[in-house]
Amino acid sequence: MLLRHTPTEVSERKALMINPAKTCQPIGAMYAALGIHGCLPHSHGSQGCCAYHRSALTRHYKEPVSASTSSFTEGASVFGGQANLLQAIENIFTVYEPEVIAVHTTCLSETIGDDLKQIAHKAQKDGKIPEGKFVIGAPTPSYVGSHVTGFSNMVKAMAQLATPGTPKNGKVNIIPGWVEPSDMKEIKRLASMMDIKITLFPDTSGVLDSPLTGEYKMFPEGGVTMKELKDTGGATGTLALGEWCSADAARWLDSKCKVPCTVLDMPFGLAATDRFVDVLRTVAGVSVPDSIANERGQLVDLISDMHQYFYGKKVAIFGDPDQLISMCEFLRSIDMIPVHVITGTPGKAFEKRIREITADMPGEVNVKAKGDLFQLHQWIKNEPVDLLIGNSYGKYVARDEDIPFLRWGFPILDRQGHQYFPTVGYKGGLRLLESILNLLLDRKDRDEPEESFELVL
Ligand code: SF4
Numbered sequence: 102m103l104l105r106h107t108p109t110e111v112s113e114r115k116a117l118m119i120n121p122a123k124t125c126q127p128i129g130a131m132y133a134a135l136g137i138h139g140c141l142p143h144s145h146g147s148q149g150c151c152a153y154h155r156s157a158l159t160r161h162y163k164e165p166v167s168a169s170t171s172s173f174t175e176g177a178s179v180f181g182g183q184a185n186l187l188q189a190i191e192n193i194f195t196v197y198e199p200e201v202i203a204v205h206t207t208c209l210s211e212t213i214g215d216d217l218k219q220i221a222h223k224a225q226k227d228g229k230i231p232e233g234k235f236v237i238g239a240p241t242p243s244y245v246g247s248h249v250t251g252f253s254n255m256v257k258a259m260a261q262l263a264t265p266g267t268p269k270n271g272k273v274n275i276i277p278g279w280v281e282p283s284d285m286k287e288i289k290r291l292a293s294m295m296d297i298k299i300t301l302f303p304d305t306s307g308v309l310d311s312p313l314t315g316e317y318k319m320f321p322e323g324g325v326t327m328k329e330l331k332d333t334g335g336a337t338g339t340l341a342l343g344e345w346c347s348a349d350a351a352r353w354l355d356s357k358c359k360v361p362c363t364v365l366d367m368p369f370g371l372a373a374t375d376r377f378v379d380v381l382r383t384v385a386g387v388s389v390p391d392s393i394a395n396e397r398g399q400l401v402d403l404i405s406d407m408h409q410y411f412y413g414k415k416v417a418i419f420g421d422p423d424q425l426i427s428m429c430e431f432l433r434s435i436d437m438i439p440v441h442v443i444t445g446t447p448g449k450a451f452e453k454r455i456r457e458i459t460a461d462m463p464g465e466v467n468v469k470a471k472g473d474l475f476q477l478h479q480w481i482k483n484e485p486v487d488l489l490i491g492n493s494y495g496k497y498v499a500r501d502e503d504i505p506f507l508r509w510g511f512p513i514l515d516r517q518g519h520q521y522f523p524t525v526g527y528k529g530g531l532r533l534l535e536s537i538l539n540l541l542l543d544r545k546d547r548d549e550p551e552e553s554f555e556l557v558l
Contacts (some may be wrong), residue, residue, distance in 0.1 A: 102500045107475060109482040120494065121474035122419045123445025124512075126241035128154045129252030129279065130205035131168055136285075136303020136325030137259065139200030141193060145186055145215065145238075146207025147173040161512040162282075162309040162520050167319060169193055169202075173209060181213050186220050190236060191229045197319060201327055204238040205255060211242035211359050235327060237262065247446040248511070249345050249421050252279050259302050260350035262327065263334030265358045270332055272298045274339040274360065278346030278367055278423050280525060281512065282310040282323075287523035288342075288368070291378065294393055297385040300329045300336065310520045315450035334358035338384040342367045342377070343423030345446060367423050368525045369533070370431025372398055377526075396527040403531055405434055407538050410558075414541065417441040417481050417492040419474065422451040428490070428509075429458050431533070437488075438462050440479040443472035474498060488540060505540035509533075 127144055134142040144151035151170035158166040171177065171185040186204070192225050193202055194239045204217055217238030224230050239254040241371040256276060268281050275292070277285050286306040292299045307323020333354060334338075339362040339401035341351035365385070368377035375397070416432055418425060429439045440462075442455050451470040467480045478498045481489075489499045492510040499506035508516050509524065523529040542558055549555075 102502055103134050103196040104478060105496050107478045107501075109479065109481070111476070111479045111483070118473045121445045121473050122443050122477070122491075123247035123249070123421075124157065125150075125154075125155070125243035125525075126246055126248060126251030126254070126386055127205045127207055127243065127293075128157050128253040129248035129250065130203070130239050130241045131155070131166070131251075132158055132248075132279065132305070133252045133255035133259070133303045134203035134205070135308050136305040136324055137203065137330070138322075138326045138411070139320045140203050140324065141201075141320075142168040143186075143189065143193065143197040143202050143204045144168055144170045144207060145182055145204050145210045145217065146171060147178075147209060150207045150209075155514040157512055158309075160514045163517060164309045164311070164520075166309075167273060169197075171210070176212065178209060182210050182215050184395075185431060186215075187224055187227065187229060190224045194229070194231050194234060194292040199234075199320060203255060203258070204236060205241040206239075207241070208243045211240060211244075214320075233516060238263065245447075247421075248516055249279065249423075249446045251347050252463040253349050256303060256347060257353055259330050260333065260353050261357075262330040262413055263354055263358050263360075264331055265334055267286065267332055267335035267358070269337065270335040272300050272336045273353065273381065274324070274333050274336045274351070275299050275301045275381075276304075276341045276347035276350055277301060279421065280344035280367065280424075280518050281523065282306040282308065282549045283523040284525040284529065285530060286310075287526045291393065292381065294390055295378075295385065295387050296390075297387060298379060299336075300333055301325060302330060324429070330498075333409070334360060336360050338363065340365060340377070340380060342385065344450070345422045345448065345504060347423075359425075367432070368529075369424065369427035370530055371404065371434055371527070372430055373427040373524050374530065393527070400527040400530045400534075401533075403534050407534055408435060410538055410541055411435045411437050413438065415440045415485070416488045416490060417477060417486040417504075418489070419443040419445075419472075419477055419495065422446050422448060422470070426451070426454050426458065429455055431530070435534070440464070440466060440484055440486060441477055443474070443477045444470050445472065447471040454538065476554055478502075487544075488537065505544045507536055507540055509536075 131142040239258040241251040282305045302325040311321040339351040341347035354360040355362040366373045368374040453467040493514040
């Protein structure tokens with residue numbers, strides 16, 4: 102009973118968060134930056150922030166994550182970090198030779214008021230940025246928003262590389278949102294099955310799931326190139342997957358470069374994948390091949406085979422808003438009941454959307470944006486569930502309440518493989534269903550009395 106002090110009685114809290122269901126903005130910015138080919142993320146702040154952000158990503162992706170820091174000390178904290186960043190830019194291009202440095206701020210540099218655009222401009226003027234190389238930047242103050250906001254801000258900085266007036270190139274931009282490298286690969290696979298040329302950004306496939314070859318590469322093969330990012334202004338359209346992660350960048354491309362955008366849910370589960378495939382084929386002007394219809398049919402088949410086990414099972418789920426919206430829709434489509442839903446990221450629109458998705462449930466959903474795991478635990482104590490879904494931090498609640506626990510989301514610190522197995526698309530739906538069913542049936546095998554212990558379930 103690690104969380105034995107969590108009381109069942111829920112009391113209103115206004116100024117206290119206990120076990121937040123989020124982490125800080127720069128982690129998202131760092132993850133997004135790793136999806137650019139030849140990019141070194143740079144943390145404009147003190148060393149401690151950078152070490153934490155790198156270790157959070159390394160622990161989840163099980164890959165060494167490189168990033169540099171402006172290494173603030175007392176002087177920079179008082180007088181500003183411009184001198185540190187200028188020196189850092191010069192050193193990084195000299196020593197590590199990246200194509201691009203993606204700078205994000207931290208709480209400290211934001212509080213001081215450092216202006217990344219102005220510093221990057223000065224670096225350019227002073228000749229510290231070599232010909233053909235780039236410095237981009239995103240503000241990521243961690244006292245607002247969450248890691249999702251930081252991700253979105255860096256993705257918008259990528260979109261801002263697009264040049265208005267770029268000739269049309271017949272490609273479709275897809276902004277996948279914060280998903281696993283395997284999910285990004287799966288989105289690219291679906292597009293190639295439809296014979297559609299896309300620019301996916303960011304793209305961490307080939308970066309954070311690269312093979313072990315015995316040879317260290319500071320900048321792996323994967324990632325969207327700077328040329329591709331500049332050409333996004335000439336695309337036929339942009340699909341932004343997730344309002345919180347991707348919409349800002351897509352809307353910027355729409356308003357500044359006249360690339361029409363469609364904001365969709367992330368393609369987790371049958372219905373959200375259907376919408377993704379349908380909009381993608383419409384924007385590109387192609388038809389859906391039989392091979393994709395076949396994958397869809399397999400998912401429908403598995404849903405009908407497994408439905409009897411899912412029906413009426415209660416679920417508590419926490420994580421990031423874009424993921425939760427699609428997942429709750431998927432759970433409802435297989436007649437599971439997401440009774441408690443929490444995200445640490447702020448946004449009342451999230452609560453409204455979850456209420457709409459769960460409107461047909463027998464009881465009313467407990468849903469909260471900017472919530473914490475303490476509250477989720479209290480809700481579970483008051484209304485127990487059959488399954489908990491979320492990142493590794495949920496394991497304490499799962500253990501205390503003896504609930505089957507599906508690790509899904511970010512961060513997953515105590516399991517492996519998530520970077521290799523997609524959960525988006527129809528194939529990803531199969532994996533999600535298999536994982537959920539195995540947890541439910543393992544529990545049945547564990548708890549059933551001997552007289553009802555069956556070989557065939
Ligand atoms: S919350 Fe702020 S100070 Fe703390 S690690 Fe994140 S950026 Fe640094």
